[in-house]
Amino acid sequence: MTTENSSGEHLVYISNPHISKMEEDVLYHFNLGTKTHDLPAIFGDVKFICVGGSPSRMKAFIRFIAEELGLAKPDMDYPNLCEGTDRFAMYKIGPVLAVSHGMGVPSIGIMLHELFKLLYHAKCSDVTIFRIGTSGGIGLEPGSVVLTKQAVDSCFKPEFEQFVLGKRVVRSTDLCADLIEELLSCAKGMNEFNTVVGNTMCTLDFYEGQGRLDGAFCSYTEKDKFEYLQAAHDAGVRNIEMESTIFAAMCRASGIPAAVVCVTLLNRLKGDQITSPHDVLVEYQQRPQKLVACFIKKRLGKA
């Protein structure tokens, strides 16, 4: 659900009647606030948001997209807009905002609550949001990019479960089919790396939760592990990460078109450890950035 303004633009919807009644809203983990910052002036023109786990990767993305959009100037610096806190980092160039979210559902959840309120306070309209990240692949060559069709939980259900006031609430994790098509068309045009559409499994743990044999605890066999990964593959899962279900659920509830674009760092059917050389991993991590940059350029008529 979104609300439209008088120009027919879609504003970000906040499903909380208390917010408009607050005299001040402190976005604590961003170190930003409605009284201390002119949010419409700083963020009002944002149209594309990229979120990812690592702060340094988000800064790298902003440098890259600035070049791609012809907005970079020599010796340009990109200040962290969340200065004074190390919970998250945020960078902006023109209509593009990049925000780090740390690892796991709770961390990205905090970030999205505050991001959506920021977009609301800043009166942003017609926003599209991408999660660009890394993941473990199932049956794909490392370096493949997966566009998430459905974000599913560790039982392969397209649901996000949370506890609100101690009661179980389940939200849908449907993602925007049109965005997937548009991204897939970009990938075909680029033809630089393998790109597939598949389901993405989101877990609360990296080791036992993803069937790894190399955590501090492991009470199952290699056979159990492969049976689980095979069952995931049979359910359409092509990669595993730790943020997609809440990302899909929260974006959907706020009416913001959203896509999940993750590169696979390894094939989990071949192992558990990420042992590729540093420069290979760095190149892999640039692939979702390149794909989303292509999308943004097309939308802005610059491609």
Add this chain to the structure above:
Amino acid sequence: MTTENSSGEHLVYISNPHISKMEEDVLYHFNLGTKTHDLPAIFGDVKFICVGGSPSRMKAFIRFIAEELGLAKPDMDYPNLCEGTDRFAMYKIGPVLAVSHGMGVPSIGIMLHELFKLLYHAKCSDVTIFRIGTSGGIGLEPGSVVLTKQAVDSCFKPEFEQFVLGKRVVRSTDLCADLIEELLSCAKGMNEFNTVVGNTMCTLDFYEGQGRLDGAFCSYTEKDKFEYLQAAHDAGVRNIEMESTIFAAMCRASGIPAAVVCVTLLNRLKGDQITSPHDVLVEYQQRPQKLVACFIKKRLGKA
């Protein structure tokens, strides 16, 4: 459970038969590994570990404890031992290791899996671990320090639930009663701030999961919120944070004595937003550090 070496010291126990058979173990999110780093030489003397969400706070703690233990030298730098990754940060001085863990159960889970493997590879013995952090208080004046008796979930149960190969597994979150007594005795000796023993509720979300009225979504009333917080208080909960259940469960399963020491930044019965001035919050955040430093000094016979 721990294993003893020939000197009667307690070694860190790894409940995973696969680890000892691995030719190399890459601790990916630390950017450390058994082939690339001499882990026993770097970490073998670690006896006290402090973990906390924020990297900069962990660096501040190492500076502080170095001064307290008389190990600081003028212009001393404390290099980040996880150089080359921004997932976590790690600092060390003498027998004290400080590691950041980000926000939420999945993030600290990744860190603890790799930390316990690091301690195992480094052949560390007789280790004690503390989580020092911030939290929301229930019925306490802001700035109070809570020593966690039981870490409980959002239904007030002393359990940590996780999904292993898609199946629900529940682990106990009991913490070490002796450590609480020792810390409480330090707090009484210091007599600098209010310190209480109580249960700590660990949630997967900061906004709806903790009954806040100021998230991007809120489908309940102020009355519902207060009823939930009152029920938590009736169940012995004195503060709310986002890491204690998995921290307690994983430390227990590894046989490492552990304590959770969190300061309350606000009283949730009076509000949801953290609006105290920056310098007041900074001083609050130093309180768990001071308490743990007092404990370490006592144990080392330096107090």
